Amino acid sequence: MSSENGKRLLETDAGGLNFEATELTLGLPGEPRVTSDGGAKLGSKRGFSETVDLKLGDNNQEVKLGHSLQEAAKSPVSKTQVVGWPPVRGFAKRGKKSCKYVKVAVDGAPYLRKVDLEIYNSYQQLLTSLEDMFSCFTIRNYLNEKKIDQVNGIEYMPTYEDKDGDWMLVGDVPWQMFVESCKRLRLMKSSEAVGLGLTTGPKYASTN
Amino acid sequence: MSEDDERQQSPPSDLEFVSNKARNCNATGSGSGHPELQSTYPDQVLENVLENVLHFLTSRRDRNAASLVCKSWYRVEALTRSELFIGNCYAVSPGRATARFTRVKALHLKGKPRFADFNLMPPDWGAHFNPWALAMAKAYPWLEKVHLKRMSVTDDDLATLAELFLGFKELVLVCCDGFGTSGLAIFVSKCRQLKVLDLIESEVSDDETDWISCFPEGESNLESLIFDCVECHINFEALDRLVARSPSLKKLKLNRYVSIGQLYRLMVRAPQLTHLGTGSFSPSDIAGQGDQEPDYVAAFAACRSLVCLSGFREIIPDYLPAIYPVCANLTSLNFSYANITAEQLKPIISKCHKLQTFWVLDSICDEGLQAVAATCKDLRELRVFPVDPREDNDGPVSEVGLQAISEGCRKLQSILYFCQRMTNAAVIAMSKNCPDLVVFRLCIMGRHRPDPVTGEPMDDGFGAIVMNCKKLTRLAVSGLLTDKAFDYIGRHGKLVRTLSVAFAGDSDMALKYVLEGCPQLQKLEIRDSPFGDAALRSGLHHYYNMRFLWMSSCRLTRHGCQEIARAMPRLVVEVIRSADEEEMDDVVGTLYMYRSLEGPRTDAPKFVTIL
16 A cells, blocks of 8 residues: 555655755645644554655664654654554554654645654655645645646745744754754745745755 | 444345234224224324333434334334434435434434544545535534544534534534634634533644634533643633633543643632543643642542543653542543553552553553552453554563453453463453453454464464353454454354454455354454455345445455445445556455445545445
8 A cells, every 4th residue: 555645755766865855846735634743643544654665765774763652654664564553543642752843834825734853753754744744635626726837736945943043944954953953844935935045955855 | 224233134125114014003002982083093192102202212223123113113213313323424315314313413423434543544535524514404403412433524514513503512523533723713612502522532733723712701511621632732721711610511631732730720620520631741841940839639639529530641650649539439540641660550550449441551561450450350441552563572561461450350341452462371361251341352463473372373362252252242353363263253253243353364264254154243344364355255145234344455356346336236335546556456455345325425535436
């Protein structure tokens, strides 16, 4: 079984994360069906993500499962992990020691979402999850209703506000540093991002 | 056809009214003293009497039986049914339901199948509440209560409930999604008679709307407010004021954004609570170090009526002793979000003599379960959830814990037990020690894992359960299982209504045994097991008696499923595709089929093909 909505996930290359891969072709959040705190969790009701074949970012990285719960759908822990097994609903929330929720705003969308940065291990995982959240279903609607010509939808740049209040491009600092300093995320329309000078490619999004 | 799928009748067709039954009704009604009106007056008397009597009939199974006696009873039963339960929202249309039952005050609807909870079904599959909301608005403007499970509910639907039903009192949403805090805000602001708002394990999107502030001012009728699943900050001051003006409030379950200090304030306001969900049970970050800690023990001691305790979402175990004063009265304790050790559990559980329901994490280990077994002699329901659900070899709970529970808690009726290892011996012991078991759900997380002591499959353990537990209606199996296990189930599981199978069985025979042997089977959910079209065929005689059959990642082919669809016109046969499957693949990824009076639904998404 593989990902919902024929996600572009399958197109992103396993090995390196180039700039194209970090660009999110997203639509409006539309139906608030997906998890508000980041991606489909193993055992959560939402999201139809497939765990086994997801090649998310850096496969070489050892996934630290120090704190009791790691959301298995997003961490390639072992090859034998299967979708929806064991059958525990919402287990990702049980016994969780730490979590870091940040709000995610998408330009033009009326709704905010929240993600827990602690459940990801890399930029790739985070960005994939954001793609899940703002599902392709709404892209179709968006395209139909607003008659956008672009086949691929609207391009967004992932940006974040750090502890100092500055807006940075996601991927500029090592992942852990990002998790610690990120206060909120904003998926900015590319046209606006250009104006803010955030056009240089991310330095760290391809590593971890 | 009755909307209740749990009755045991022959394949439901549209009701046949046998005329000689009507004649019998006439005959028994005689003796009124008016021979010329004999054919009509006794009927009317009977109907009036019947109407008054049937008002007292609450069980829906009894009502279904009553409705089949004759035309008159059917009509009167339909008039007097005030609580309508529909186990599969697609089995019957809103129009058909409202046409038959005209005086409904409470609606209970279920939507998606349970395996949807585990990412086995794409979102947007269906189960929309909207058409029901609109139909109810026309047919039952006096509707007071709605209870939904696994349905998709929008903000607009919530607005509809609040605006179009003036006397609306109770909303319970279990495992629902599709709405957010803005919908809640509209709902609570307009629903002036609200007594119950229970959001249980539902997905609520954070629209940054302060819904708690939207409850109307003045004294509220609230009796139950459950929002522990809502993953958004709430306005605590508004909540505090709300609790202060809700004198009837008995059930309050807070989400994890409520700190223990805030919990204290609420408990002081509402010592009359019977059900409490404690929220995070840890201090907020901004609590000053030097601040005086409130007297949590006193707050709990003041709640003399507290019988059900849950929450502990981000527990700091140091605060656990605060609950000592209520332990002796507790009948239900939910620690399934509390990552605590056996040592931390023991002082609590040793006081919980009256406990009947206990949900916990396996962090308490076998040792913790032994402590439960030592004290909780009245235990009826136990659920042990995994902290770390990976398929490792080591796990904190095992056959040792199960054995201990079986020896200590003889009145056990329902168990859900996640573990990494289990022996047949322990399962057999439980089957003998706990004869009252109605629900036995064992999840050995390692797939295809045999008995680690004997190396044997787990057939004999589950066999013993179905043989010895004569009241068993719900069973979930796991571990290494051959067809033999299913032979046992078919032979002995005569009351089994719900069966969950995963990674089990050797051949089609296994499914055949079950479909041919279990006459009460209602809900069958199977994944990743080697059952094919031949097995599917063996259930043709029974599918109209079932609520649904789910089979994913088995060995079904499209033409096999098509055969079933052709043979059974009142069955809706859905083939659900995952994104990489082509539409014309012969292999079926997921089969979901259910009886229905309406034929194929019109709201199916593209990834669903109805054969």
